[in-house]
Amino acid sequence: MSTLKEKIIEEIKSAGADIAVFGNADRFRDKNVKFLSPNAKTVICIAARSLRGSRRGVEEGTSYHHFTTVGLETLEETILPMALMRVCNVLEDAGFEALPQRRNQLVMSEDDSTNPEVSYKKIYRGKKAEHTLDFEECAVDAGLGERGLHGTILTDEYGPFQRYAFVITDAEIEPDPVVKPHLCDKCGECVKACPGHAIAEDGTLNRWQCAAYYVGANGTKNPFMPDYAFENEPDRMDIIHGKVSLTPERAREIIDQVNFYPPIRHAYCSSICGKACDTACYIHLEKKGVLSKKFETPFRKRPEWFIPFEDKK
Ligand code: SF4
Numbered sequence: 001m002s003t004l005k006e007k008i009i010e011e012i013k014s015a016g017a018d019i020a021v022f023g024n025a026d027r028f029r030d031k032n033v034k035f036l037s038p039n040a041k042t043v044i045c046i047a048a049r050s051l052r053g054s055r056r057g058v059e060e061g062t063s064y065h066h067f068t069t070v071g072l073e074t075l076e077e078t079i080l081p082m083a084l085m086r087v088c089n090v091l092e093d094a095g096f097e098a099l100p101q102r103r104n105q106l107v108m109s110e111d112d113s114t115n116p117e118v119s120y121k122k123i124y125r126g127k128k129a130e131h132t133l134d135f136e137e138c139a140v141d142a143g144l145g146e147r148g149l150h151g152t153i154l155t156d157e158y159g160p161f162q163r164y165a166f167v168i169t170d171a172e173i174e175p176d177p178v179v180k181p182h183l184c185d186k187c188g189e190c191v192k193a194c195p196g197h198a199i200a201e202d203g204t205l206n207r208w209q210c211a212a213y214y215v216g217a218n219g220t221k222n223p224f225m226p227d228y229a230f231e232n233e234p235d236r237m238d239i240i241h242g243k244v245s246l247t248p249e250r251a252r253e254i255i256d257q258v259n260f261y262p263p264i265r266h267a268y269c270s271s272i273c274g275k276a277c278d279t280a281c282y283i284h285l286e287k288k289g290v291l292s293k294k295f296e297t298p299f300r301k302r303p304e305w306f307i308p309f310e311d312k313k
């Protein structure tokens with residue numbers, strides 16, 4: 001007869017997810033674990049791979065909806081919620097309480113931050129009464145992987161290419177170890193790859209700068225940008241070449257002018273950068289041969305392309 005842990009792993013796989021790791025709730029640095037579920041004994045982190053193929057369109061400059069739809073939205077809105085609910089049902093059937101925790105992209109406790117994945121206009125800020133997990137910190141404490149220089153969680157299987165969610169439960173389940181960092185070698189490729197220079201050398205992310213370049217403010221990496229883009233901005237060519245440093249207010253002005261590609265359902269902005277930071281990290285880790293999920297051919301097939309965006313206005 002299979003154990004509760006084995007049943008949960010089986011269940012997440014049949015829901016289309018890939019990894020389940022189990023952390024003892026007492027080892028979590030995030031106080032919200034116990035705040036949300038006072039009797040919490042275990043936090044289960046469930047991860048689903050973000051298909052390498054979903055990034056092919058952005059990599060080649062041929063198709064831009066795949067990454068945000070199947071590489072992100074389908075995982076966040078279909079696969080992970082399904083896996084979470086199925087795990088919760090298994091736990092409830094065994095007599096335990098289970099609290100699913102998925103990303104809530106549109107509510108944040110900060111007053112002036114943003115989430116590049118959704119429209120800044122749709123976010124409800126300053127909602128301090130809403131308690132949410134620090135997803136990256138909890139992923140580390142659950143034993144999913146390590147945090148790379150630019151903040152993304154890296155796993156042995158998929159590098160930076162996965163999305164994840166959690167179940168907090170009062171079931172005591174044998175914990176997995178916390179991963180000793182061994183993948184990120186501080187190569188800086190993630191920093192260099194950002195078309196908006198939104199990541200500082202120490203890995204700090206300027207979230208507003210990221211939000212502007214995530215949706216495609218860099219014309220050398222955005223095939224949809226028309227010649228007249230940002231026509232009333234005196235520093236338009238610096239914006240287009242990713243050479244400006246944006247305050248939150250300035251970022252909002254820029255974002256409002258980047259309407260060259262439609263948004264995706266569920267309020268997700270279309271990513272024109274395709275998370276170039278993560279892609280560069282993946283290419284680096286793949287080249288080093290440290291990822292356990294191998295492919296027949298390397299992800300990058302030819303030198304990276306750039307559009308020679310010139311001032312034609
Ligand atoms: S690109 Fe290099 S520095 Fe950045 S997270 Fe990956 S391994 Fe670390």
Ligand code: SF4
Pocket residue numbers: 116193194195196197198199205209210211213214273274275276277278
């Ligand atoms: S590459 Fe894209 S997702 Fe990564 S920091 Fe830059 S704009 Fe943001």
